[in-house]
Amino acid sequence: DAKTTQPNSMESNEEEPVHLPCNHSTISGTDYIHWYRQLPSQGPEYVIHGLTSNVNNRMASLAIAEDRKSSTLILHRATLRDAAVYYCILRMKTSGSRLTFGEGTQLTVNP
Amino acid sequence: DTAVSQTPKYLVTQMGNDKSIKCEQNLGHDTMYWYKQDSKKFLKIMFSYNNKELIINETVPNRFSPKSPDKAHLNLHINSLELGDSAVYFCASSLRGGGDTGELFFGEGSRLTVL
Numbered sequence: 001d002a003k004t005t006q007p008n009s010m011e012s013n014e015e016e017p018v019h020l021p022c023n024h025s026t027i028s029g030t031d032y033i034h035w036y037r038q039l040p041s042q043g044p045e046y047v048i049h050g051l052t053s054n055v056n057n058r059m060a061s062l063a064i065a066e067d068r069k070s071s072t073l074i075l076h077r078a079t080l081r082d083a084a085v086y087y088c089i090l091r092m093k094t095s096g097s098r099l100t101f102g103e104g105t106q107l108t109v110n111p
Numbered sequence: 112d113t114a115v116s117q118t119p120k121y122l123v124t125q126m127g128n129d130k131s132i133k134c135e136q137n138l139g140h141d142t143m144y145w146y147k148q149d150s151k152k153f154l155k156i157m158f159s160y161n162n163k164e165l166i167i168n169e170t171v172p173n174r175f176s177p178k179s180p181d182k183a184h185l186n187l188h189i190n191s192l193e194l195g196d197s198a199v200y201f202c203a204s205s206l207r208g209g210g211d212t213g214e215l216f217f218g219e220g221s222r223l224t225v226l
Contacts, residue, residue: 032213043115043201043217044154085152091213098167099215101146101154 004088009106012078020073020105022088027068032091034099035062035073037084044087044101047073083109114138115218117202123224124192131188132221134202142166143185144203144215145177154201160185161207189223197225 005023012018024033035047048055048062050071055062061074075082085104092098115136124130136143144167145157159167160179174190189196202218 034213036215041220043203043220044215045217046214049213087154098144098156098159099213100156103153 004090004102006086006088006102006105008103009108011108011110012075013110014080015077018075018078018082018107018109020075020086020088020107021070022072023070024088024090025069027090028092030092033062033064033068033071034089034091035060036087036089036099036101037082038087038104039081039084047086049091078107078109080109080111083107113218115202115204115216117200117218117221119221120219121222121224123226125226126192126194128192129188129190130192130223131186132200132202132223133184133186134218135184136202136204136216137183138204138216140204140206140216141182142205142207143179143182144205145185145187146201146203146217148199148201148220150198158185158187192223192225194225197223199223 032049034049036044037047038044048060050062050064063072085106087101087104089099117134142161144159146154148154157171158177162182163179176188179185199220199222201220203215205215
C-alpha cells in the first residue's frame with residue numbers, strides 16, 4: 001500500500017478553519033484518497049474521499065493537488081467536537097474497502 | 112439503531128483464558144472486518160469476511176479465530192489469551208468492492224484487558 005505522511009498533531013481555535021495536510025508522493029493513478037477521523041473512545045468514522053477533483057460534503061472539503069501527491073482536509077469552522085485523530089488513507093480501487101491506517105494527526109481544538 | 116454493534120464493550124480477563132467478542136451489523140453489508148488498535152493507537156486489519164467467506168487474513172496468531180455465521184455477524188474468538196492481546200478491537204462493515212464511497216462503518220470497539 002502506498003504510504004501517507006501527516007503531522008503528528010495540530011491545534012486550532014474554535015470556529016476557525018483548519019487545514020490538515022497529507023503527503024502521498026507514491027500514490028498510484030487508481031488510488032482513492034480517503035479521510036477518516038476517530039473521536040475519543042469511538043471507532044473511526046468516514047469523513048470524505050476523492051480521486052482527482054476537489055470534493056465537498058457536509059463535514060469537510062478535500063483539496064487534492066494537481067499532481068495528486070498531496071491533499072488537504074479542510075474543516076471550515078472547527079468545533080470542539082472536531083477534536084479527533086484524522087487519518088489520511090490511500091485506498092486501492094481494487095482492494096474494496098480494505099483500509100490501511102497510519103498514525104494520523106491529532107487535532108486539538110481550543111475554545 | 113446502532114449500525115455496527117459489538118459486545119462486550121469492556122472485557123477484563125486473566126492470561127490463558129479463552130474469550131469471544133461478537134459483532135453484528137444491520138446495514139445490509141456483505142463484508143465485515145476486525146481491526147485491532149494497540150496501546151500506541153495503531154489500527155491494523157486482522158480479518159475480513161465477505162458473505163461468510165474469509166478474504167483477508169493478516170499475520171495473526173492462530174489463537175485468533177473469526178467466525179461468521181451469516182453475513183450480518185462476525186465474531187472473534189481468542190484462545191489462550193496473552194498480555195499482548197490487550198487492545199481495543201473494532202468491528203467494521205462495508206459493501207464488497209467498497210460501494211460508491213468505499214466507506215467502512217465501525218463499531219464502538221471492545222476494550223480487552225488481559226491481566
